[in-house]
Amino acid sequence: MTAATASGTTTSPNAAAPVPRRTGRGSGALLTVLAWIVGIGFFFPVLWMVLTAFKTEADAYTDPPTLFFAPTLDNFVEVFAGGVGPYLLNSLFATVVSTLLVLLLGTPAAFALSLRPVKKTQDVLFFFISTKMLPVVAAIVPIYVVVNYMGALDNIWTLIVLYTAMNLPIAVWMMRSFFLEVPRELLEAASMDGASLGRSLREVVLPIVSPGMAATALICMIFSWNEFFFAVNLTASRAATVPVYLVGFITSEGLYFASLCAAATVAALPVVIAGWIAQNKLVQGLSFGAVK
């Protein structure tokens, strides 16, 4: 913040111009350094995790930490041999199915809310987002009781329902904003061309907002994949997901640091890959409407 403020006062004579795009050389360098510090600050723990994953448990605990070490794949072998497989499958299943459900349910809702603002549109939108205002921890006991009563503990479908409910408000909000960017005339043109509302949505609107849909889907997937609290409280063995598995490395005998890092790397990989694949769409989607 200070750097930005300083740049505003010390830069060019155009400082009074409406949008001073160009910053002076000095403050530019300062911002670059700041950006690097922030960037490294974010990236370093990840790098450390990946590096540690290739160390032996002994190397992982040296102080000062070793930067040069003989890399080993033992930890990964151990992670897979130790049975991360079922957990990965559970996570994958819960993530994919809940995301599909979110898109399936959220798209019509968001489309309807974007079409024609009625008196209650704002109320409905507020209701959606208000469900995110209660901390999950405050709701976990009643949820546990209900799930237990239904005999649905340690059931992957329980997580799917909860993840769908958890992501739906965000998805509706996001998708609505994308739908709002679609020019009204396109819907009118489709209607004049003989398309029903459903066909207009499928044939005209969805192709246009597909980057936004991709962004929405990815965010839902990340949230579901990383979700820990419901999983740890409502599952035991059959339906447990990867985050629950990770906790297993914190044992009474101690923390298996290198193994934990290897498992965490494995857990993070699918999200990174998904993000990588969706990168272009994601940027397009998240900046949707910023540049028309």
Added chain:
Amino acid sequence: MADVVFDQASRIYTAGAKPAVDRLDLTVSDGEFVVLVGPSGSGKSTALRMLAGLEEIDGGSIRIDGENMVGVSSKDRDIAMVFQNYALYPNKTVGENMAFPLKMAGVEKSARAEKVREAAAILGLTDYLDRKPRALSGGQRQRVAMGRAIVREPRVFLMDEPLSNLDAKMRVSTRTEIAALQRRLGVTTVYVTHDQVEAMTMGDRVALLADGKLQQFATPADLYDRPANAFVAGFIGSPAMNLFTVPLTERGVRLAGHELALPRDVRATLGTHQITEVTLGIRPEQWTVTDSGTEGIPARVDVVEELGSDAFLYGTLAESTGDLSDDSAVLTGSGQDAVVVRTGGRSGTRRGDRIALTPSVEGLHLFHPESGERL
């Protein structure tokens, strides 16, 4: 092929407020090209959108081929529309855009391709069928929008200011193309524009709207020669008709201190209205310009617009007692004495010149000073 009837059709956005379209009566014959024209906020677009089914019909009815359209969704009206910004589907190619209405109508794929090819040939789009709209120029996009409208041979074409996003040159060429295409296809067409040149050149008949009310519905020539009221008189024609409020005299009217004699029958008509003033309209081309000091109303030229083929003189009429020596007087203002005169090109008249103006008696239009109705 169809006729379209607006029968007391109204659109009221908020209850109690002034209607956007106020009891519009309009009959468009089969195959006719009708232009709705008017200033912004006149309700012309709303009227078109009511016909399209994009706006509710709050009162009266709209019938296509005798079939009441109230409550019929736009997709079931068999109407095609060209939008101002074309509303092309950005993710579809030109060919897919044009084929879309056929696809919705359940036309076979091969038949679709055939019809799209035909339309593309008519519109000169054959080479662009595989392109996306964003790779086209404005004029080409406009033609794609036209193509999407004509492929499925609808009962009625609607066009909502389809030329307003084109540059001036394209607008003129596309104007004639659209008019020719409509004649060729013979499809009933309702065209909305705020541009009176488009209205005058394209329409078989022109409906002029203002404040949601129909002012006059007539052929372009009638609209020009016999405007129904002072509003129509002032709207149609460029530059606009000169309108003066002038006192009636024994023999006619007095304009800027000069008496203009009116025929006996006209005076008799005026006599029945119990008015002492009248709105006098004279088109810019209905003046004869002579040298200062000769017969006519003296005037000072404030601005000369030389267009080559003709020239427009913007001037100020002098009261017989008036004094034109003060150059700070209104330049081209719309003051009571401001006047526009059309002369041939290269008339040699310059800014500041003194001239004398004589209106032709046949060119005088008289309107009621309050209601504006033609007398």
